[in-house]
Amino acid sequence: MAKAPKNKTPRSPAENLDFALHSLQEELEKTKRYDASEEQLKHFYEQMLLIRRFEERAGQLYGLGLIGGFCHLYIGQEAVAVGLQSALTEKLDSVITGYRDHGHMLAYGIDPKVIMAELTGREAGISKGKGGSMHMFSTEHKFYGGHGIVGAQVALGGGLALAHQYNDDGGLCLAYFGDGAANQGQVYETFNMASLWKLPIVFVVENNQYAMGTAVGRSSAETEFYRRGTAFRIPGMKVNGMDVLEVRQAAEIAFTHVREGRGPVLMECETYRYRGHSMSDPAKYRTREEVQDVKEHKDPIEGLKKILIEQGNSEEDLKAIDKDIRKVVSEAADFAENSPEPEASELYTDVLVEEY
Amino acid sequence: MAIELKMPALSPTMEEGTLAKWLKQEGDTIEIGDIIAEIETDKATMEFEAVDEGTLGKILVAEGTENVAVGTVIAMLAGEGEDASDMADAAPADPVPGEGKDVGRPDASGEGSEAEIAKPAKKSGVKDPEIPHGTNMQTITVREALRDGMAEEMRRDERVFVMGEEVAQYQGAYKVTQGLLDEFGPKRVIDTPITEYGFAGIGTGAAMGGLRPIVEFMTFNFAMQAIDHIINSAAKTNYMSGGQMRCPVVFRGPNAAASRVGAQHSQNYGPWYASVPGLIVIAPYDAYDAKGLMKAAIRCEDPVVFLENELVYGRSFELPELDDHVLPIGKARIMREGSDVTIVAYSIAVGLALEAAEELAGEGIDAEVIDLRTLRPLDKETVLESLKKTNRLVIAEEGWPTCSIASEIVAICMEEGFDHLDAPVTRVCDEDVPLPYAANLEKLALIDTPRIVKAAKKVCYRD
Numbered sequence: 001m002a003k004a005p006k007n008k009t010p011r012s013p014a015e016n017l018d019f020a021l022h023s024l025q026e027e028l029e030k031t032k033r034y035d036a037s038e039e040q041l042k043h044f045y046e047q048m049l050l051i052r053r054f055e056e057r058a059g060q061l062y063g064l065g066l067i068g069g070f071c072h073l074y075i076g077q078e079a080v081a082v083g084l085q086s087a088l089t090e091k092l093d094s095v096i097t098g099y100r101d102h103g104h105m106l107a108y109g110i111d112p113k114v115i116m117a118e119l120t121g122r123e124a125g126i127s128k129g130k131g132g133s134m135h136m137f138s139t140e141h142k143f144y145g146g147h148g149i150v151g152a153q154v155a156l157g158g159g160l161a162l163a164h165q166y167n168d169d170g171g172l173c174l175a176y177f178g179d180g181a182a183n184q185g186q187v188y189e190t191f192n193m194a195s196l197w198k199l200p201i202v203f204v205v206e207n208n209q210y211a212m213g214t215a216v217g218r219s220s221a222e223t224e225f226y227r228r229g230t231a232f233r234i235p236g237m238k239v240n241g242m243d244v245l246e247v248r249q250a251a252e253i254a255f256t257h258v259r260e261g262r263g264p265v266l267m268e269c270e271t272y273r274y275r276g277h278s279m280s281d282p283a284k285y286r287t288r289e290e291v292q293d294v295k296e297h298k299d300p301i302e303g304l305k306k307i308l309i310e311q312g313n314s315e316e317d318l319k320a321i322d323k324d325i326r327k328v329v330s331e332a333a334d335f336a337e338n339s340p341e342p343e344a345s346e347l348y349t350d351v352l353v354e355e356y
Numbered sequence: 357m358a359i360e361l362k363m364p365a366l367s368p369t370m371e372e373g374t375l376a377k378w379l380k381q382e383g384d385t386i387e388i389g390d391i392i393a394e395i396e397t398d399k400a401t402m403e404f405e406a407v408d409e410g411t412l413g414k415i416l417v418a419e420g421t422e423n424v425a426v427g428t429v430i431a432m433l434a435g436e437g438e439d440a441s442d443m444a445d446a447a448p449a450d451p452v453p454g455e456g457k458d459v460g461r462p463d464a465s466g467e468g469s470e471a472e473i474a475k476p477a478k479k480s481g482v483k484d485p486e487i488p489h490g491t492n493m494q495t496i497t498v499r500e501a502l503r504d505g506m507a508e509e510m511r512r513d514e515r516v517f518v519m520g521e522e523v524a525q526y527q528g529a530y531k532v533t534q535g536l537l538d539e540f541g542p543k544r545v546i547d548t549p550i551t552e553y554g555f556a557g558i559g560t561g562a563a564m565g566g567l568r569p570i571v572e573f574m575t576f577n578f579a580m581q582a583i584d585h586i587i588n589s590a591a592k593t594n595y596m597s598g599g600q601m602r603c604p605v606v607f608r609g610p611n612a613a614a615s616r617v618g619a620q621h622s623q624n625y626g627p628w629y630a631s632v633p634g635l636i637v638i639a640p641y642d643a644y645d646a647k648g649l650m651k652a653a654i655r656c657e658d659p660v661v662f663l664e665n666e667l668v669y670g671r672s673f674e675l676p677e678l679d680d681h682v683l684p685i686g687k688a689r690i691m692r693e694g695s696d697v698t699i700v701a702y703s704i705a706v707g708l709a710l711e712a713a714e715e716l717a718g719e720g721i722d723a724e725v726i727d728l729r730t731l732r733p734l735d736k737e738t739v740l741e742s743l744k745k746t747n748r749l750v751i752a753e754e755g756w757p758t759c760s761i762a763s764e765i766v767a768i769c770m771e772e773g774f775d776h777l778d779a780p781v782t783r784v785c786d787e788d789v790p791l792p793y794a795a796n797l798e799k800l801a802l803i804d805t806p807r808i809v810k811a812a813k814k815v816c817y818r819d
Binding site for chain 1: 391
């Protein structure tokens with residue numbers, strides 16, 4: 001017997017009576033968008049545009065054979081990393097994510113040159129060319145990767161949060177994962193311990209609607225990911241991940257809750273990836289119209305551009321920003337193409353820290 | 357400036373493809389994101405999307421063309437203010453050198469050969485620290501030695517903590533963490549839920565975040581649920597990050613067969629972990645090594661798998677009363693000197709090897725017994741030195757024979773000790789079956805002293 005179709009228009013989580021842990025969502029509903037200064041707005045715009053142009057160029061370099069292996073682009077999801085990371089306390093809070101990690105690094109202000117040079121596998125890359133697209137780290141920025149095993153970063157993020165709590169440093173961990181990773185068992189093992197021990201961690205589901213080629217509805221019994229912490233008493237939030245101001249506002253609320261020692265928050269950011277899962281994905285599981293519709297109506301960069309123009313910025317001003325960013329990205333690409341590969345002598349370095 | 361549109365590589369393995377269809381024609385305006393062409397790869401038909409805007413100029417590769425190499429210029433794109441029709445027909449249609457797949461990866465033979473690759477330096481001549489004359493000796497169980505080692509390091513370094521199932525209030529499933537909760541409190545002695553994958557990940561992440569976790573597995577059999585974090589997260593991170601991100605975690609717990617607990621609780625994971633670059637694997641036998649190597653493991657900057665043995669926990673040994681008994685990692689120990697045959701062992705098999713040596717002595721065979729202590733990095737120098745002296749070698753291992761530490765020692769002896777061999781190197785391991793429950797079958801399956809004696813006599817041609 002086929003089940004009756006699910007109600008496709010869920011009520012707002014704040015009004016959803018069978019979702020008990022909605023206090024944070026209620027707060028978000030009061031003021032949905034962050035009241036950014038003009039300078040902040042421009043900064044968000046620049047950062048999102050940098051991610052997009054960088055990723056477009058990475059796609060190009062992949063096509064030229066300069067980037068090998070797997071390469072997962074962040075195009076379409078820019079508002080999530082920028083909105084959340086702009087609310088972090090620098091040099092204190094830690095961030096960890098999966099393999100779609102270029103955007104999170106750029107949102108941190110890490111030099112695009114060393115990221116691109118890692119993608120091309122060069123000595124100057126942030127991991128000396130030994131990590132590649134999926135394995136990049138910057139301990140200086142407290143960015144802990146860049147992990148290729150789906151869902152592993154959630155448990156590791158729990159450990160980073162444990163370190164914040166152990167050291168009593170007031171910091172928190174931001175652990176990103178996708179709607180696909182949200183079905184891994186270790187995610188729930190971590191939810192349980194994080195809530196039990198009141199770890200300072202914000203779990204962020206970047207729901208881009210597809211786990212590689214499998215649509216959310218085909219892989220997940222509960223598609224409202226913000227509710228998935230309920231069994232562990234973790235409050236949930238559902239956020240429009242295509243609106244950088246809403247993401248930033250949600251970040252403010254979630255971070256305050258966590259910093260008050262009240263335990264983890266589970267935040268679902270609804271977003272969309274424009275490109276395939278990786279570069280070798282022909283994306284036949286969705287229609288071109290679907291992608292086009294998101295690009296035309298929900299694009300995070302176009303959305304913010306509208307606001308900037310309403311505030312009196314001219315098209316020319318914004319074009320100039322784009323031009324500057326294209327230059328930065330071009331320089332990063334040139335650097336990445338022209339840097340030498342690692343020396344053969346690097347093969348055996350860094351396997352172990354110590355000599356035995 | 358005109359932009360060359362090149363045949364893209366659309367998968368990690370693609371070297372050429374078919375230009376199936378042009379969706380834009382010469383003179384068409386191109387916006388970023390427009391699909392310009394369809395390309396068939398070995399796997400699928402892919403859409404070729406524009407990443408620059410402009411006007412499509414000359415199409416250089418007609419649709420339907422097969423075997424177009426990656427990097428071939430397939431069309432020209434004119435930028436703003438350029439005339440597409442002006443663009444030279446002479447644009448190169450051949451792949452631009454160095455712009456195919458895998459550019460820069462030298463295929464010239466000889467480059468990157470073994471001779472040029474510097475292997476990491478090895479500390480040589482490192483010995484166990486001398487025990488000062490007149491040092492008091494205490495008799496202590498392995499269980500207590502392990503606990504004391506952890507407690508001393510916890511007193512010494514605030515970052516060290518223990519987590520695992522039943523480590524705190526229950527005082528340890530095998531009482532190895534007895535008393536730690538009382539002394540260090542629940543912040544540093546953490547009971548976890550039964551959730552190996554999760555807490556192994558949390559422990560690993562905490563190490564990445566600057567702490568010094570000791571993650572106890574109630575047995576290493578349960579760590580199979582967590583092996584992903586031990587290998588993919590802990591072992592590989594330093595390398596993948598170009599030396600930026602360390603992971604100084606100790607995974608410890610009992611390993612290998614206990615007594616009558618059946619196949620799922622009776623496996624030796626030594627060979628598994630010892631095969632992984634990036635890990636340190638320690639498997640001590642007696643209390644002296646248990647304590648000294650536990651302290652070394654906790655201080656170590658690299659991730660350590662520390663394999664204990666339940667059947668040895670309760671055995672008592674002599675241990676010098678020293679303020680700071682730390683032993684070198686990666687060094688084997690000669691447990692008994694001899695001249696006729698070498699018996700290499702680790703963990704519980706060391707006890708069996710020592711018994712065998714006693715028996716052999718009664719038959720006039722003088723056996724040398726080596727305890728490997730560390731399985732990775734393996735101290736092959738000590739093994740080969742002994743082989744040079746005795747010319748005969750047996751490996752005793754409580755574990756399966758296939759792809760074992762014993763197999764590895766055989767390989768080392770063949771490759772580097774062949775000239776010193778007077779007899780084939782021989783493995784004495786468990787039988788190659790899941791461990792049975794029935795008492796008689798279990799006994800048949802496990803390594804024992806008579807088998808070691810028999811093998812030693814055989815390589816001495818005395819059977």
